[in-house]
Amino acid sequence: MPKPMDQRREQKLIRQAAAGDRESAGTLISTHQSSVYAYILRLSGRSELAEDVVQEAFVRVLTNLDRFDPRYRFSTWLFTIARRVFLNQIEKRRPIYDSDRVGETTGRTCAASGDWEVEEHKGNSRDAMQSALMSLSPEQREIIVLFHQHDWPIWLIAEHLRMPEGTVKSHLHRGRIRLRETVLRSAALAGTAASRLEEVCPHD
């Protein structure tokens, strides 16, 4: 993930991008797309949905840069828009989601089905954390991601999610413990993962 740029340079890039500068817009995208994509991917657990959301969020941001309030952080604004797009997409895709899944599984040929399973297995092994995250409640998942993945402070998360800081902390504490237990349970089922986890953090 690229290092976060200082605010002055970011403001300059925003001004130039708002004036129609392609290079500045490209710099903003390359700086923030990883974090937004990770955020949405952790929330949704679906890479294609995360890509769509990130693209739409960036397009909205770049076409409305003149509305950006420079008193706030650009990343906060971007995350807010991405979250809104994500919720809209979830709302739109919800009724279609199951039927699509059913159609995909029943309509595949054997070879294609095999490829799909391989790809999914690769994806799962590449990021086993995601299944554990998906076992959390949406609030716990989002707070865990924002706090531990994006290093947002509690007050900013509370502002972003529009809930009290005490509630954010409560979700955070419960989510940590539940996430750890889920991962340990999964690791116990999968011997390799368990041994790997044991290597990382051996018991005393």
Next chain:
Amino acid sequence: MTDPTQLPVTPKPFLLDGGQAADAVVNQCLDLEAAGEFDQAQTLLRRAAAVRPEVLARYRQTKAVLAGLKTPYTPDLAPFIMAETDSRRPFIPHRIRRQISGIRVAVAAGVLVTCSLMALLQRTFPEQTDWSGRPTPVSNVVEASKQDFADSAQSLASAVSSFRSSLFGPAGAGALTQTGAPSDAPIPHRREPSHIPTALTFGDTRAYEGFRCNAPPPNRDAMLGTGVRDDAAQFACSFDDVPLETVGRQAGTLWLTELSPAALAPRPSLLLQQPASASYWRSGDVGVPFREDGYPSGSNSKGLIEKQEPSKYR
């Protein structure tokens, strides 16, 4: 070493069971680390581990799980985003943006220079550059239109006025002549036509209320009920006092020309006046017959003045 009494122990582990108390300490340590309080977190962890050894294991496991929240592989979405953004709000090349900026600066500088020059000219030649009082072409047109309209309205008003004058001129206007009157009888005269208003007007109606007559009445007895004073060399007969319209075309009769709407007036008036033309009589003319000796031809005022049928005089 940090004073253990100063350490934050908000979860109150002694109120919880073993696992919950350990997890509470783990959470507190992680919060302290996130806040940058690494020393306090380590101290708290050591203290808790001394009491509950499982705290340390849970802490390490949780840290390892959370460390797995690494940033996943991110596809490069920039090309699509740039293309889509360009279609909705096109990017402007750097050269054109510089040109636009240059044009803006040039326009602003031109406006500034023009204003400065105008101010300098006005200060140097105040009389030649005083445009405030001069009419503009538009104001000329407006003024000419106003003048044309005023002329048209005036000519129209004069035409209407003359037309009304010809229609509503006062009755009996004209030169007074005596027809068949006694030779020694005074010739009454009436007000000059020019003194009579040419049209009916509201307000003062005295001009229509009667005529003056310089013919002295023969005597009071003969003019019973006329209301004429003895010393009245001239008298005015009010409009309402003219009682009846009477025909008196015989010789030695003076005639009065005036409208007489008050046919039921209580007393006749002696109005000695002759119309301008004795050849005919108009409706509303009032006459008082006189004998040739100058006296009225009747002692009874009621019989003296008779009503005249308008149809006879038309």
